Amino acid sequence: xxxxxxxxxxxxxxxxxxxxxxxxxxxxxxxxxxxxxxxxxxxxxxxxxxxxxxxxxxxxxxxxxxxxxxxxxxxxxxxxxxxxxxxxxxxxxxxxxxxxxxxxxxxxxxxxxxxxxxxxxxxxxxxxxxxxxxxxxxxxxxxxxxxxxxxxxxxxxxxxxxxxxxxxxxxxxxxxxx
Amino acid sequence: xxxxxxxxxxxxxxxxxxxxxxxxxxxxxxxxxxxxxxxxxxxxxxxxxxxxxxxxxxxxxxxxxxxxxxxxxxxxxxxxxxxxxxxxxxxxxxxxxxxxxxxxxxxxxxxxxxxxxxxxxxxxxxxxxxxxxxxxxxxxxxxxxxxxxxxxxxxxxxxxxxxxxxxxxxxxxxxxxxxxxxxxxxxxxxxxxxxxxxxxxxxxxxxxxxxxxxxxxxxxx
Numbered sequence: 001x002x003x004x005x006x007x008x009x010x011x012x013x014x015x016x017x018x019x020x021x022x023x024x025x026x027x028x029x030x031x032x033x034x035x036x037x038x039x040x041x042x043x044x045x046x047x048x049x050x051x052x053x054x055x056x057x058x059x060x061x062x063x064x065x066x067x068x069x070x071x072x073x074x075x076x077x078x079x080x081x082x083x084x085x086x087x088x089x090x091x092x093x094x095x096x097x098x099x100x101x102x103x104x105x106x107x108x109x110x111x112x113x114x115x116x117x118x119x120x121x122x123x124x125x126x127x128x129x130x131x132x133x134x135x136x137x138x139x140x141x142x143x144x145x146x147x148x149x150x151x152x153x154x155x156x157x158x159x160x161x162x163x164x165x166x167x168x169x170x171x172x173x174x175x176x177x178x
Numbered sequence: 179x180x181x182x183x184x185x186x187x188x189x190x191x192x193x194x195x196x197x198x199x200x201x202x203x204x205x206x207x208x209x210x211x212x213x214x215x216x217x218x219x220x221x222x223x224x225x226x227x228x229x230x231x232x233x234x235x236x237x238x239x240x241x242x243x244x245x246x247x248x249x250x251x252x253x254x255x256x257x258x259x260x261x262x263x264x265x266x267x268x269x270x271x272x273x274x275x276x277x278x279x280x281x282x283x284x285x286x287x288x289x290x291x292x293x294x295x296x297x298x299x300x301x302x303x304x305x306x307x308x309x310x311x312x313x314x315x316x317x318x319x320x321x322x323x324x325x326x327x328x329x330x331x332x333x334x335x336x337x338x339x340x341x342x343x344x345x346x347x348x349x350x351x352x353x354x355x356x357x358x359x360x361x362x363x364x365x366x367x368x369x370x371x372x373x374x375x376x377x378x379x380x381x382x383x384x385x386x387x388x389x390x391x392x393x394x395x396x397x398x399x
Contacts, residue, residue, distance in 0.1 A: 015258050050296065055220050056289020057261040064293040073294070080290055087258030088282055091266040092275070094256055105374050113370020114251040114363050115244065116341040120348025121254060121362065123328045125224040126321055127353040133317040144318040151322030155228065156330070162228040162323055166218050166316055173315015178307040 003071045004078040010035075011063045011082030016090075029062050039066055059083050143176045204273050205280045207238065212265045212284030219261055219285075220316050226261055228323035230268075231330075240272045243334060255363040261285050340373055 010032050017028060026048065033039040039047075051061040060080060067079030101107045134144050147169055154160050211233050219226040227250070234240045241249070253263035262282055269281030336342050344366050351357040 017257060050293070054289065054292050054296065055217050056286070056292065057216075057219065057259045059259045060262075060286050060289040061293050064290050068294060076290070076294060080286060083259060084262050084282065084286055087256075087262040088266050088278065090256050090258055091252065091263050092270060092278060094252055095267065095270055098252075106371055109371035109374030110367040111248060111251075111370065112340075112373055113344060113366040113368070114255070115247045116336055116344040117348040117363055117366030118247045118251045118254070119328060119331050119335065120345040120350075121352060121359055122224060122227060122250070122324060122331070123345075123349045124352035124359075126325045126328060129225075129317060129321040129324070133314060133321060144314055147315050147318040148322045151319035152325050153322075155323045156326035162232050163214065163218055165319060165323065166220075169315040169319030170312040171315070173318070174308045174312040176311070177314040178311030 004074055007067050007070060007075055007079040008082040011067075011079045012086060014059060014063075015083040015086030026058070029059065033062075033066050039069070043069070144173075147172055147176070201273070205276055208269050208273055208277050209280040209284040211238065212269070212281040213287055215265075216261065216285040216288040220313065220320065224260070224324065225320045226264065228320070228327050230264065231327055234268055240268060243331060245271070247331065247335065251363055254359050340369075340377065344369060 014029055014032050030044055033044070034041075047062055047065050050065065051058045054061060060083065063079035063083045064076045067076035069075075071078070098107060130148070134141055134148055151165055151169055154165060155162070215226050215229050215233065218229055231243075231246060235243055235246055249264055249267040252267060253260050256263060262285060265281040265285040266278045269278035271277075273280065332345065336345055348362045348366060351362050352359055
């Protein structure tokens with residue numbers, strides 16, 4: 001039981017203090033699991049590798065992985081719940097607050113400001129992803145750039161479903177980028 | 179007008195009649211849709227945007243683009259797992275607390291199950307060149323899809339100079355100066371409040387004086 005509790009607590013902390021999601025959370029995840037003696041640096045490198053080639057939020061992957069290795073399936077449940085509960089609660093509280101004051105000029109102003117900022121933020125995500133996948137070792141990687149352009153063209157020019165497009169890109173990547 | 183009223187009454191009646199059944203169906207749809215989104219979110223929370231847009235905005239019409247952007251902004255600026263934040267937000271909007279639970283469970287279950295499966299069997303799955311190639315392909319593709327989403331959202335939602343300036347400033351600060359998204363969104367919120375209180379009067383005046391050239395000194399980040 002203490003094992004499950006400490007897992008829950010460790011990942012609860014990650015959920016509360018982890019801003020930005022994904023890769024941005026990795027240092028926090030590493031520090032936390034180390035301070036609890038849950039994981040070696042080598043295991044952590046494995047975890048990062050696994051997280052990058054499996055679907056789903058990296059924090060959930062990490063919680064499931066660490067929890068499982070520490071205390072089996074109950075451990076993976078405890079750790080995953082730990083990282084999810086803060087997100088869940090914080091969003092519900094924020095929504096209640098915003099809905100209560102949505103007529104106020106301040107809250108409306110807030111949304112007038114953050115909607116366009118969100119577009120800039122998503123555009124920045126394109127740059128970050130491009131840096132990790134379209135550029136390798138300082139040079140532009142030809143095949144990924146071709147796939148990038150094809151996906152962009154199909155996505156903006158046709159109604160192809162993102163799921164189908166993702167599956168096609170996986171197949172093309174396995175053949176062309178391996 | 180009459181037609182609208184009729185429609186409204188019809189939907190109200192439908193709502194009452196279907197009541198429980200449609201609520202169960204909605205919860206199932208939230209769960210299933212976010213399970214799908216979780217399954218195809220590879221490479222961080224923002225990778226789910228194209229699929230979220232397709233499912234929640236276009237197919238299910240759970241909310242419009244504006245509200246999707248509110249959801250994204252909140253998810254990015256509040257702590258926690260971005261994908262969980264977005265699922266909780268969408269679920270709560272459409273199905274209350276139960277909806278939030280259904281969507282959140284849906285989005286976390288694929289990664290949970292997959293990790294449990296491969297934590298034992300395939301620790302070195304990423305070492306396989308074909309697997310690595312497939313994921314390179316996926317990431318390159320997701321990158322293209324997100325770019326097309328940005329263009330679509332920008333075309334529809336950036337309507338005035340204020341919006342363009344904020345969007346460009348946010349992009350430059352995050353992409354090239356590594357400013358945290360949290361600070362950018364807070365800053366944009368402050369600019370938005372300032373614009374709401376001081377901007378409208380000024381833009382009304384500019385409209386009246388539209389013959390005069392606009393000096394456009396407003397809205398620096």
